[in-house]
Amino acid sequence: xxxxEVRSISKMFPGNLANDNISFSVEKGExxxxxxxxxxxxxxxxxxxxxxxxxSGGDLLVNEKEVKIRSVEDAIKLRMGMVHQxxxxxxxxxxxxxxxxxDEPHKGIFFDYGRAVREVRELSERVSLxxxxxxxxxxxxVGVQQRIEILKVLxxxxxxxxxxxxxxxxxxxxxxxxxxxxxKLQAEGKTILFISHKLKxxxxxxxxxxxxxxxxxxxxxxxxxxxEEELARMMVGRNVVLEIPKVDVEVxxxxxxxxxxxxxxxxGYETVKGMSFDVRGGEIVGIAGVQxxxxxxxxxxxxxxxxxxxxxMELNGKNMRLxxxxxxxxxxxxxxxxxxxxxxxxxxxxxxxxxVMGQHLGRPFSKGIRMDYDKLAxxxxxxxxxxDIRPGDVYDTAGSLSGGNQQKLILARELSLPHNFLIAxxxxxxxxxxxxxxxxxxxxxxxxxxKAILLISLELSEILGLSDRxxxxxxxxxxxxxxxxxxxEEALGLLMLGVGIDKxxxx
Amino acid sequence: MSESNFxxxxxxxxxxxxxxxxxxxxxxxxxxxxxxxxxxxVSMIVxxxxxxxxxxxxxxxFGDSGLIPGGAAWRREFAELLIKxxxxxxxxxxxxxxFKGGLFNIGAEGQFWVGAIVxxxxxxxxxxAHTFGAMxxxxxxxxxxxxLLHGAIxxxxxxxxxxxxxxxxxxxxxxxxVNIVIGTIMLNxxxxxxxxxxxxxxxxxxxxxxxxxxxxxxYVADTAKLLRIMMPTRLNTSILLVLLAAYATxxxxxxxxxxxxxxxxxxxxxxxxxxxRAQGINxxxxxxxxxxxxxxxxxxxxxxxxxxxxxxFPGTAIMGYGWTGIGVALIGQSEPLGVVLAGLFIGAxxxxxxxxxxxxIPKTFSNIIEGLAVGFIALQVAVRYYLVKIIQRRRARRAPxxxxxxxx
Numbered sequence: 001x002x003x004x005e006v007r008s009i010s011k012m013f014p015g016n017l018a019n020d021n022i023s024f025s026v027e028k029g030e031x032x033x034x035x036x037x038x039x040x041x042x043x044x045x046x047x048x049x050x051x052x053x054x055x056s057g058g059d060l061l062v063n064e065k066e067v068k069i070r071s072v073e074d075a076i077k078l079r080m081g082m083v084h085q086x087x088x089x090x091x092x093x094x095x096x097x098x099x100x101x102x103d104e105p106h107k108g109i110f111f112d113y114g115r116a117v118r119e120v121r122e123l124s125e126r127v128s129l130x131x132x133x134x135x136x137x138x139x140x141x142v143g144v145q146q147r148i149e150i151l152k153v154l155x156x157x158x159x160x161x162x163x164x165x166x167x168x169x170x171x172x173x174x175x176x177x178x179x180x181x182x183x184k185l186q187a188e189g190k191t192i193l194f195i196s197h198k199l200k201x202x203x204x205x206x207x208x209x210x211x212x213x214x215x216x217x218x219x220x221x222x223x224x225x226x227x228e229e230e231l232a233r234m235m236v237g238r239n240v241v242l243e244i245p246k247v248d249v250e251v252x253x254x255x256x257x258x259x260x261x262x263x264x265x266x267x268g269y270e271t272v273k274g275m276s277f278d279v280r281g282g283e284i285v286g287i288a289g290v291q292x293x294x295x296x297x298x299x300x301x302x303x304x305x306x307x308x309x310x311x312x313m314e315l316n317g318k319n320m321r322l323x324x325x326x327x328x329x330x331x332x333x334x335x336x337x338x339x340x341x342x343x344x345x346x347x348x349x350x351x352x353x354x355x356v357m358g359q360h361l362g363r364p365f366s367k368g369i370r371m372d373y374d375k376l377a378x379x380x381x382x383x384x385x386x387x388d389i390r391p392g393d394v395y396d397t398a399g400s401l402s403g404g405n406q407q408k409l410i411l412a413r414e415l416s417l418p419h420n421f422l423i424a425x426x427x428x429x430x431x432x433x434x435x436x437x438x439x440x441x442x443x444x445x446x447x448x449x450x451k452a453i454l455l456i457s458l459e460l461s462e463i464l465g466l467s468d469r470x471x472x473x474x475x476x477x478x479x480x481x482x483x484x485x486x487x488x489e490e491a492l493g494l495l496m497l498g499v500g501i502d503k504x505x506x507x
Numbered sequence: 508m509s510e511s512n513f514x515x516x517x518x519x520x521x522x523x524x525x526x527x528x529x530x531x532x533x534x535x536x537x538x539x540x541x542x543x544x545x546x547x548x549v550s551m552i553v554x555x556x557x558x559x560x561x562x563x564x565x566x567x568x569f570g571d572s573g574l575i576p577g578g579a580a581w582r583r584e585f586a587e588l589l590i591k592x593x594x595x596x597x598x599x600x601x602x603x604x605x606f607k608g609g610l611f612n613i614g615a616e617g618q619f620w621v622g623a624i625v626x627x628x629x630x631x632x633x634x635x636a637h638t639f640g641a642m643x644x645x646x647x648x649x650x651x652x653x654x655l656l657h658g659a660i661x662x663x664x665x666x667x668x669x670x671x672x673x674x675x676x677x678x679x680x681x682x683x684x685v686n687i688v689i690g691t692i693m694l695n696x697x698x699x700x701x702x703x704x705x706x707x708x709x710x711x712x713x714x715x716x717x718x719x720x721x722x723x724x725x726y727v728a729d730t731a732k733l734l735r736i737m738m739p740t741r742l743n744t745s746i747l748l749v750l751l752a753a754y755a756t757x758x759x760x761x762x763x764x765x766x767x768x769x770x771x772x773x774x775x776x777x778x779x780x781x782x783x784r785a786q787g788i789n790x791x792x793x794x795x796x797x798x799x800x801x802x803x804x805x806x807x808x809x810x811x812x813x814x815x816x817x818x819x820f821p822g823t824a825i826m827g828y829g830w831t832g833i834g835v836a837l838i839g840q841s842e843p844l845g846v847v848l849a850g851l852f853i854g855a856x857x858x859x860x861x862x863x864x865x866x867x868i869p870k871t872f873s874n875i876i877e878g879l880a881v882g883f884i885a886l887q888v889a890v891r892y893y894l895v896k897i898i899q900r901r902r903a904r905r906a907p908x909x910x911x912x913x914x915x
Contacts, residue, residue, distance in 0.1 A: 324789070344782060345782060349770075360768075371767050
């Protein structure tokens with residue numbers, strides 16, 4: 001039986017055909033993946049199915065009956081549920097309160113919390129998704145928060161579940177857990193739509209895979225009959241070489257060095273507990289580690305957002321322990337962030353305004369206090385061409401660009417600032433294959449130009465492919481140093497999880 | 508692009524770039540207009556419900572608002588409209604500028620009073636007043652130069668004082684994390700009691716000693732009064748000065764590095780301002796600067812109040828110019844040009860309000876219109892939503908979307 005069928009769905013936005021005549025059907029109990037680059041039309045399609053957008057044309061069938069889905073309420077009535085990429089949880093509410101919100105059990109006009117807790121416990125047992133029903137949602141790890149979202153959807157009786165890039169926010173272990181959950185749901189006869197651009201994950205979990213490119217359906221393939229390379233080709237429309245070429249550069253002087261660095265997080269806990277390392281010109285030093293082992297605090301200290309409590313930090317031989325971001329920038333620090341919306345760009349600002357932020361003071365972009373917006377546009381137009389930022393109008397807001405193009409804009413800005421030390425913090429997070437490849441090429445170009453690069457990443461393939469030296473961090477310590485030719489993903493993975501480390505002999 | 512090259516080139520002559528910081532959204536114009544129309548309609552219902560004739564009320568309100576030329580009293584009404592509007596525009600600009608930087612400067616009221624009291628002081632203080640009095644006498648027919656200088660000194664001092672008052676709140680926010688709303692509202696009360704319980708009170712330091720009852724502060728010298736520009740009305744230079752201030756505010760926001768940084772801070776204010784911070788922008792310094800300029804604009808309104816209308820700090824001070832500024836900023840969508848138009852609208856309502864009493868309608872009815880207009884602006888998400896729906900429906904009717912032929 002077909003749980004869901006999409007017939008010739010199209011969606012037209014002004015000047016952009018986001019979905020062009022897409023048709024496919026999903027069998028009941030199937031895990032059906034939809035892959036495509038950022039901006040290929042995956043989210044638009046899901047929003048149509050879930051009633052957030054109305055299609056410009058085409059039909060939807062649920063359980064082989066034609067339906068009109070005009071709102072999310074309609075979609076829920078048809079037993080669909082969406083697990084969003086950004087969770088819609090209220091952090092101060094308990095797990096139970098979050099799950100029952102919108103459809104609360106009640107006694108007269110009063111909310112029956114006791115019954116709600118019982119209901120949530122029963123549900124979580126029945127589908128074997130373990131949660132603590134009375135814990136406060138905001139205190140829980142991301143993976144558990146996602147479980148709450150799934151339970152919320154299941155409690156509303158969803159038979160068709162849409163997962164919108166569910167792994168983007170998860171650690172590798174949490175991803176494994178999620179896949180176990182998805183399999184369980186499948187075994188119960190639920191139908192799952194899985195949106196992703198991570199081919200490895202898709203190959204692991206999906207039964208069939210639909211590939212979108214620029215709003216068009218490129219094809220639907222069985223997992224059995226395909227491989228990652230073929231999917232990548234279909235997504236990008238050409239052969240993508242994710243093999244990273246080896247670039248040999250003579251290593252230069254030390255650009256950044258820290259010794260016995262201790263940093264506290266916002267809540268006052270020490271999460272960087274004595275790190276010492278250096279980065280030299282012409283080398284990429286990779287920091288491998290599971291998220292939450294001190295990476296964020298290390299970066300915050302390195303960009304001047306927080307001051308280390310003790311230890312030394314030097315850039316080009318100058319003491320940088322207690323300086324501002326502006327001083328670090330002046331000394332040659334550049335920073336590529338994974339958090340494009342919060343830290344990378346001012347989203348309502350146009351491309352031209354974003355392109356110069358950080359070098360807008362002084363010539364050529366300003367004289368005295370007067371800013372020359374024409375110069376900004378001129379500069380941004382050059383960068384748009386050089387970095388192939390699309391759609392390429394410098395008067396578009398940064399927020400209207402796709403993730404990959406936003407990252408290109410950040411690269412364009414950071415690499416045009418005078419710098420000799422580059423911090424690349426998860427530079428390919430959330431990017432599609434094409435944009436990822438672009439970032440890798442740029443990083444290698446930087447290396448060739450003799451810049452010192454610190455690469456912080458959760459993707460081991462990236463660390464192994466790009467780095468000259470690899471530092472492994474675990475619980476705020478550097479627990480190992482190695483080079484890509486002396487290690488494997490498995491060995492690194494064990495080290496990252498703290499396996500076989502004698503806590504007393506940490507560097 | 509539908510924008511013609513001609514328009515772009517034409518506006519460029521005035522230094523205006525209509526490709527803008529982000530392409531001007533036509534809804535920014537439609538939302539306030541629709542809000543005002545809705546407010547007028549709802550107010551009509553309220554007036555009708557109270558058993559009065561809404562058409563008569565509006566005829567009187569707008570007939571005497573100074574907006575519509577003609578009639579014996581028009582020149583006077585027009586002058587009143589501009590005098591009132593100048594103050595509303597000043598406080599509106601103050602609030603709007605802070606909004607742009609993500610700060611809710613609710614203290615325009617206090618900054619207005621501080622500006623007013625300092626302008627009063629430099630208006631009557633003997634060393635200054637005598638100097639310019641002597642200069643006026645000596646210059647003969649060029650006496651207006653003395654008037655200009657004395658007025659300028661009062662205004663500069665008033666603006667500096669208003670700015671300093673607001674800077675305190677900015678400083679507390681930056682250094683000690685005191686919420687800007689709390690900080691500014693507290694400073695309002697401090698300003699209020701400093702003035703009414705100490706400076707301008709019975710036998711206070713700024714009141715004549717002979718008074719047995721307080722009638723307000725000393726009067727400012729004639730040389731400190733703003734020049735009148737449309738005899739015989741009392742229209743003065745305040746409207747010209749405030750237009751200059753509006754232009755300066757626009758220039759600051761859209762043509763300078765400070766404005767560029769301020770807007771970047773404002774756009775990211777609710778997500779921690781990390782992007783501008785990571786680019787090395789000194790956020791603390793900019794916030795204090797922004798509050799200072801914002802306070803100076805409110806202080807300018809206070810100067811107008813004293814030097815153009817009251818000529819003394821009155822014993823029973825009229826409250827509300829700063830508060831009204833919040834509404835003006837909201838209706839004006841925090842854009843300098845919008846604030847000017849919104850300030851004129853509020854000024855017109857206040858000018859015409861008294862006339863409605865003829866039809867037995869309390870003059871406070873104009874406040875209902877004002878309040879409703881601000882209310883509908885506050886509901887702008889909803890207004891926007893319906894406007895977008897209307898636009899989409901009209902577009903859909905004009906051109907059936909592509910892919911329709913594929914549908915059954």
